[in-house]
Amino acid sequence: MSTSTGAQVVIARLLAAGVDVCFANPGTSEMHFVAALDSAPEMRPVLCLFEGVATGAADGYARIAARPAATLLHLGPGMANGLANLHNARRAFSPVVNIVGDHATYHKTLDAPLESDIEALAEWTNGSVHRPATPDEIAAAVDSAVHSATGEPGRVATVILPADFSWGPAEAGVPVPAQRQPAAAAMPIEAAAALLRERGAHALLLLGGAANSAEGLIAAARIAATTGARALVETFPARVARGRGVPHFDRLAYLGEQAAEQLSGTTDLILVGARSPVTFFAYPGKPGDLVPPGTTVHAVAPSDLEKLADHLGAAPYVDNPAELAALPSGPLNAQNWAQVIATLLPEDAIISDEANTSGFFLPTATAGSASHDLLTLTGGAIGQGLPVAVGAAVAAPHRPVIALQADGSALYTISALWTMARERLDVTVVILNNHAYAILQLELQRVGAAAAGEQSRSLLDLGRPDIDFVAIAQGFGVPATRATTAEELAEQFRAALAEPGPHLIDAAVPGLSG
Amino acid sequence: MSTSTGAQVVIARLLAAGVDVCFANPGTSEMHFVAALDSAPEMRPVLCLFEGVATGAADGYARIAARPAATLLHLGPGMANGLANLHNARRAFSPVVNIVGDHATYHKTLDAPLESDIEALAEWTNGSVHRPATPDEIAAAVDSAVHSATGEPGRVATVILPADFSWGPAEAGVPVPAQRQPAAAAMPIEAAAALLRERGAHALLLLGGAANSAEGLIAAARIAATTGARALVETFPARVARGRGVPHFDRLAYLGEQAAEQLSGTTDLILVGARSPVTFFAYPGKPGDLVPPGTTVHAVAPSDLEKLADHLGAAPYVDNPAELAALPSGPLNAQNWAQVIATLLPEDAIISDEANTSGFFLPTATAGSASHDLLTLTGGAIGQGLPVAVGAAVAAPHRPVIALQADGSALYTISALWTMARERLDVTVVILNNHAYAILQLELQRVGAAAAGEQSRSLLDLGRPDIDFVAIAQGFGVPATRATTAEELAEQFRAALAEPGPHLIDAAVPGLSG
Incomplete structure (x- = not known):
């Protein structure tokens, strides 16, 4: 010693x-x-x-x-x-x-x-x-x-x-062998199988954690196909496999009203590595707990999902990828930028998604993309997208990392760009620049706050002056360009992917309401 | 109601x-x-x-x-x-x-x-x-x-x-009149006067809080002149009056060895709104408590300082301002940039000082400047200089605010530049850009850590790539220029002061060791 x-x-x-x-x-x-x-x-x-x-x-x-x-x-x-x-x-x-x-x-x-x-x-x-x-x-x-x-x-x-x-x-000490604690208690496979057979479409698998791996999603798809049960991915998964080769499940919606609709008719909610769903925030007169009244909540261990599919005698998974849209054209809008990324997404990419309101059309657009992993904003503390992209690129130096980043959130940890440059990380940052805290413009209405005045609006818009992310990126040593049309975005995204090291594209994407 | x-x-x-x-x-x-x-x-x-x-x-x-x-x-x-x-x-x-x-x-x-x-x-x-x-x-x-x-x-x-x-x-409630709590207990004026008369140069006034106002400093100077007592300003004052019209006292040094030298020979330390001094950090084999062994520590209320001077029969204060250096020339270095700022500093300015290692020569240089207030980094949590400048400019819209800002610390809260632009604040930011965490290069030696390798050095330098603050400032909507000589700094500083709204000067000031 x-x-x-x-x-x-x-x-x-x-x-x-x-x-x-x-x-x-x-x-x-x-x-x-x-x-x-x-x-x-x-x-x-x-x-x-x-x-x-x-x-x-x-x-x-x-x-x-x-x-x-x-x-x-x-x-x-x-x-x-x-x-x-x-x-x-x-x-x-x-x-x-x-x-x-x-x-x-x-x-x-x-x-x-x-x-x-x-x-x-x-x-x-x-x-x-x-x-x-x-x-x-x-x-x-x-x-x-x-x-x-x-x-x-x-x-x-x-x-x-x-x-x-x-x-x-x-x-200096002596090595202590690392021991993993046992996973949380969950239903036995036989009981889960009986429940799924009995409830059919009234049962819903909510997939989180390890259940969002390609293997987990494939097992869930097999279970759904053989029992008629439905499945959703949790709202903000830490990591979820997506694109060709894995089944596409909708995510539980962020907006409580939409989530309630997705969950309606469910008598048995089966959590597979996910938490029991709640809304992000409370809203006047709306429920926060998303479990419908009268619904029974169960748990199945993610590691049991494949065994459960086998136990049910489910057929092997056959991939039936969504069709990819053709490359769009014209001025950027909330939908076509996502189509550009989805169509050009390289094989085995990692997406760090902090697009927030600008990402509304992203999940549908990328369902048929090349296979990739998606990392989302798990805790709602914005300023996570660029740092997470740094970490992912260090962890997987041979995989392309794409950071889809809302403008307001980007500014919390913008110096992450410098670390990308210092470490020559293969990260392509696309700033969805709507010159606003657009999520708050939405939330202002949703919480029922009456506000149309100059004072309150001044806290939600990021104009006066507009922020020039091309200049900021260049200041941190990251090459950057600006795209205002779908064609420009496609050309710049292709070029960024083709060249090693970090790049930033400042994409002029108007807000949903803009 | x-x-x-x-x-x-x-x-x-x-x-x-x-x-x-x-x-x-x-x-x-x-x-x-x-x-x-x-x-x-x-x-x-x-x-x-x-x-x-x-x-x-x-x-x-x-x-x-x-x-x-x-x-x-x-x-x-x-x-x-x-x-x-x-x-x-x-x-x-x-x-x-x-x-x-x-x-x-x-x-x-x-x-x-x-x-x-x-x-x-x-x-x-x-x-x-x-x-x-x-x-x-x-x-x-x-x-x-x-x-x-x-x-x-x-x-x-x-x-x-x-x-x-x-x-x-x-x-809606009813107004509750705000009540200030009484100040902390302190020596009676008579006792303080007797102590000062008896101890003379062995007594030292350590000035903090309200004692660092123009009135407090003038009273301290009168007391010192009549009793022979010495006076120092605390190491990192929240706000201290400086320049012509107020006496210049040295600040207690940041480095413990220098502070110990300043305090040696003191038998009675009189805290006037200041805390009992300690070093920022511990260093192997060096004391953390800066009060010399055998020294008695007393307290006098800042609000009693003028009464104490009167009680001692001290003569009125006569200003004897330090001479201002002529405008220097040549490539910027750790000393001449401070002379430029000191010489051109406008009347009634507010300096937010997070220059860190680059500010070594600043206190001496500005002793004879136009009268101004200095705000320093009180808690050592870097990333304060630019936000404090924002707040000061909002508080005093008709006073010029100068943020003297080290490069590394600037990047913690760099988006403060945007708020300066949005609010059209009269802030002139001077980035002291030595492309390093120079304070840490110094501290690495001071803590006795042996490190000369590539791995450790990589954590202390901010090059590869160099950060371009002109580009970043422009990205946030703040006009910016770069200065590499004293002449350029003087010209750009004058121009920035002459034009309303925020400006940034990226000053290429090599590190003390550079």
Whole structure:
């Protein structure tokens, strides 16, 4: 058993657990971690210019690599800046291991300017917190954080690393084998089969988590075909297989009224890796719980889905892909931009979708696209799309990553563009630029707020001045172009895909109401 | 007593307490607040594209207006994005009133995607939390938040406003007169006078808070002249009067070794609105508490400083301004850029200083500048400089605001530029662009971390690719230029000051070591 610095032990334990990427925005208290990287070439550090980029990238990485990346954050304020995308990671059940530097143990009592309650922030993510009490507990703290993060379901684990532990000697520890916790209790296969046979079209499978893999979706399609049961994908899946080769299921709608319609007639709702559905927000006089009154809610484990299909004697899945629209022409609108992307989408692409209102027509358009994975905004904390694309591209360097990004949300973590340039990531960002918080223009009406005045409108439009994403992207070192017609978008999208490295297309897509 | 919607009550109570600016980044749960703005033209809404811009702007506003602005934030994730600059506001003792929308009360139990523990975040700011239990408690909650925020010292107060309270009817309430809490206990004037007479140069006044006003500094100078006592300004003052007309005191140094030297020989440290000094970070083998062993620490109320000078029979203050250097020439370096700003600084300017390492020569250079106020980075949570400049410019529309901004920190809240453009604020941003986290290159050595490798260096430099702030500023609608020589900086700075509205100068200032 050798003795190293605490920082070296952290890196060694991460590497031993297979965590070999660290999305970092370090500060003074993390300088020994930074220095320790030089003796650990297996650990890949990726610099992000804001912590929300680092945490969102770790989320995107986990969704594609199916294992955690580390983040390196600077004390409480650094963790605070990363919180919103950790919230999304929590909702995606993504495993993430935060390494948060803290003041030296003996410096804590002084209430130095950057002092704050890091535990409170870490606990806010609904995750686990691991603070070694002595340098010799560092190895165990990192092991147990990785263990916690990679449990079933995945979660956010935070190691708080005092600076004096980081720079002092620490025991290197011995490997602890990672153990996965058993999945949540679910119906036996036989009972599920009997239920599905009996209820037919009154049963509805709501697919989430691992059920949204190609295998899961195919099993669901087989079950639906043989029993008449219906199936929907959860509203905001962390990752869902899409396009040719996998069946197309509608997603449960974001708008409660539409979701209620999709669920009507259901007597038995079977959750397969999904949560029981609720609306995002409450609206005056409308229900928040989307389970129809009188409906019984069941659960089936995603890992049982294929066995269930076999048990039912379902026939093998035969792909019957939706037809792809021809390339459209004319000025961009809310529908034709999605057709362009859908038609030109390369094989095995990853889409990071934060198109928000502009993405209304996207699911239908891409049903017949080349096979791809779709990553969505799981926790509603906007500013996730570009960081998740960074993480996905680091996780899968040979797959094209497409970030479909609403303009307003893009500005929360716009510096992700720089990390794309620094790391030469193959990400094509398409900004859906409607010069508005269009979702809020919609929500303003939906919550029944009467507002037509200058004061209230000023908070929902992003004009005066219009934002020029081409200039901003170029400022961050990402080549960029502007498209105003479907033809231009197609030409620029093709060119971006053909050239390695990141590109941005600022697409002038008017709002749904625009 | 009239009945309005809860949102209208919130705005009415804010206005009644003199809070008439709201830095906003709203979401669905805040739509009724947005709508209510139309019936309250006295409330000025200022849209920010990221919550950290809104909270930092409220901090800057408070430092200049000496009263709180409101922020409007969207649930827990919105508050999370604003936390780092609330941390700085906390350290500045700035009064800030956050209005954070929450889910409707009956929606909370559903654990909807954006659900989180807002109280935990609000408490993290060391501030007060006000959640009305019924709609009729809204008025009292807002009143008590304003009361708490504007106490002595100022703090961050957070009102959590459930959406159903916001849209439902609520009692408008009756005005509660704001009461300031008494200032913290301090020495009587007579005792302080006796101590100062006895100790002379062994006594040191550490000036913070209100003692850093022109009046406070002048009183401190009179006291020093008559007793031989020394005086220093705290390391990171929220606001300090500077330039001609006020005495120049050194600030307590950021580096512990230098601070220790400044404090050596002190037997009696007299805190006047300042905290007892500690280092920002711990360093191996160096002390964190800067009070020299054997030194007695006392306190004097800032409001007693002038009386103390009179009691001591100190002569009136006679200004003896430092000489201003002539305009320098040649390629920009760490020193001459500060001379350009110092020489050309207009009368009554406000400087928001987040120049970090690039600002090393700034305090000396500006000692003889035209009279101005300086706002510094109080809590060490970077990304504050541009938002604080926004808030200061909203608070003082007729004063020129100069944001001296390090490149790395600028990127945390770069979208503040757009709010400057939207609101046509008279802010001149000078980016000190050394293409590095230069503070960390320094800190890496100071913490004794051995690091010379490619991996560790990659986390501290901001090149590959270089960031083009001219392009980024133009993308956000702010006219921008680039300066590489002192002559260019002078010409561009003059031009920016002469034209209304925001401007950005990307100044190629090599790092101290560069």
